[in-house]
Amino acid sequence: MAGKNIHAFLVSFPCQGHVNPLLRLGRRLAALGALVTFCTPEAAGVSIRKANSITDDGRPTPYGRGAIRFQFFDDGWDFDSPNRDDLPAYFSQIEVAGRVKLPQLIHKEAEAGRPISCLINSPFVTWVSDVAESFSIPNAVLWTLSCACFSAFYHYHNGLVPFPTEREPEMEVQLPHVPLLRHDELPANLHPHNTHVYIRDVILALFRNLSIPFCVLMDTFEELEGENIEYMSRILGRPIRTLGPLFKDLESELESKKESKALRADFFKAEDCIEWLDSKPPRSVVYISFGSVVHLQQEQVDEIANALAESEVAFLWVVRPPAREMNSKPHVLPGGFLDKVGDRGRIVQWSPQEEVLAHPSTACFMTHCGWNSTMEALASGVPVVAFPHWGDQVTNAKFMVDVFKVGVRMCKGGEAEGRVVPRDEVASLLEEVVRGPRAEEIRANALKWKKAAEAAVAEGGSSYMNMQCFVEEIARFNLVPN
Structure with missing residues (x-):
């Protein structure tokens, strides 16, 4: 059994x-087969416990082997x-406490056997690596963005290629094995006009x-970013x-799909919308x-809502209250909107x-292009309307539209462009992806990536084999007695 006698401690x-x-x-x-301890600050634990059926009383929940x-x-x-x-102060506080x-x-885990x-x-939480080193515990880091973004930060940090400066803010960037990136296609944190310096x-x-x-x-997965992954491994x-x-389980290692769905750590409780989707035609x-995290301007919410109201398309829209630290007002939908759209529209706070x-009824995904959503869209074969705002989202949108060719782009970056996309433009983009002349081509590309993702996690696939190798590497350190 590959993971037997392994205790993996994950800090997020x-x-x-x-x-x-x-x-x-x-x-x-x-x-x-491993014992996994998932660890994060109690501030998140309150939300996770409330939205999911989990406990943190030390008792493990059986999962797979x-x-x-x-x-x-x-x-x-x-x-x-x-x-x-104050997010910069909170980053520092977590490190001090952590x-x-x-x-x-x-020490407590060792004493408990x-x-x-x-x-x-x-x-x-990169300070975890320092703690691991001080205890001589093997450490691995899970990079939660694309390999293209990893390359951008690596080359920026090491000064290996020129990046935009205050004097030349529109400089293009050529990274090895990555398409040429315009100044507004870089991870926004690396641009000199970035307003989130602390995140960079x-x-x-x-x-x-x-x-x-x-x-x-x-x-x-290797089929998605293969040349860049190989290159970055070599220079690292x-x-x-x-x-x-990662959201797809390795098929041969988990017998019950219900088990997979039951163990989650959402901060918000998802609303039941699957039955509503069941009532809609395919695509x-x-x-x-x-x-x-992304919180649109109220004016942009109005334009999206009016585009949906004036169209004939069915929609499922996640409209969340803003995070507390944003000090923003909750969105308000236009008067009479829900009456006008009736049952062809559904509004939820989390899905x-x-x-x-x-779901077979889902035709396309209007997304901010965070990496988790990007991977989920690609692996599900769903075309996208890309509406990035900041950070790596602008780079992900560039790849989704220009490289993977699975959708269209509403803008280069909501925060950087600072414009409200009008309702006519929103409606036109939705039409292009769902029913326009390019819709079949876009969908065919999306299905191609879905098949590639499925192959990667199937037995013998690239991600499947990498997972096996990673577990074997941990086992070879032989830190846990039999």
Whole structure:
């Protein structure tokens, strides 16, 4: 049994975009026989416990051939502290608290007869690598963006190619084995006009610590970014192991698909919308979601709503209240909107996205192009209307539209462009993807990537074999006694 006697301890930054892929990795490890402890600050634990049927009382939940348990730690701030609205300060606070709490947890696990075989962390908590090194525990990092973005940050950090500057803000960037990127197609955090400097610096901390992890894991697959993955592995001098799409279980390692769906760590409880989708014809519903962080201008919400109201398309739209730290007002739908659209429209605050994208009624996905959503769309064979806003989203949109050719783009980047896309343009783009002259070509490309993703996680596929190799690497460290 590949994962027997392995205790993998996973530490995530407390945001949905990091928790999801890391827990998916944990499910893979548990399916192969490992004991997995998933760890993140208690601030996220409150939401995770509320929205999912999990406990953190130390009892493992059986999963596949192994088990998963949850462990939440106190980050040192009260839940209602106004300091939580200051994200740069919160990054620092998690590190200060984590450097104290994680060693305590490591000792506690050893005393309980569960010594840790491997510490695995997501970006934004790169201090985990330092703690692992201090305990001589093998460390791996799960990069939660594309390999193209990894290359961009690596080359930026090491000064290997020119990037835009204050003096030349529109400089194009040529990375090895990556298509030429315009200044507005780079990960926005690397542009001199970036307003999220603290996020850039937190990400770059990972690249200062890259000598510690014995490998870099990625939620992508070789068929998608093969040449770049091979090149980056070579210049890193250590393997990049692609495991994606992580939201898809390795078919031969998990007998019950119900088991997979039951073990989640969503921050919000998904609303039941599958029965509504069941009532719609095949390829007739536009699914709209901009993730857990992006918050549109009210004017943009009005334009999308009016485009939907004036069209004949059915739609499922995730409209979430803004995160507290944004200090923004909740969106308000235009008066009479719900009456006008009737049963052809459904508004929810959170959806079971994997199931929605896999549903035969879903025709296309209007998305912010976060990497998790990008992988889920590609692996589900769903065409996209790309509406990126900041960060890696603008790069992902470039690849989705120009490289993978699975959709159309509403803009280069909502935050950078600073314009409201009018309703006529929104309606035209939806028409182009769902029923226009290029719709069949776009859908054929999307289905091609779906098949490639399925092949990657099938027995003997690239991600399947990389997962086996990763587990065998951990086992070879032989830190857990038989």
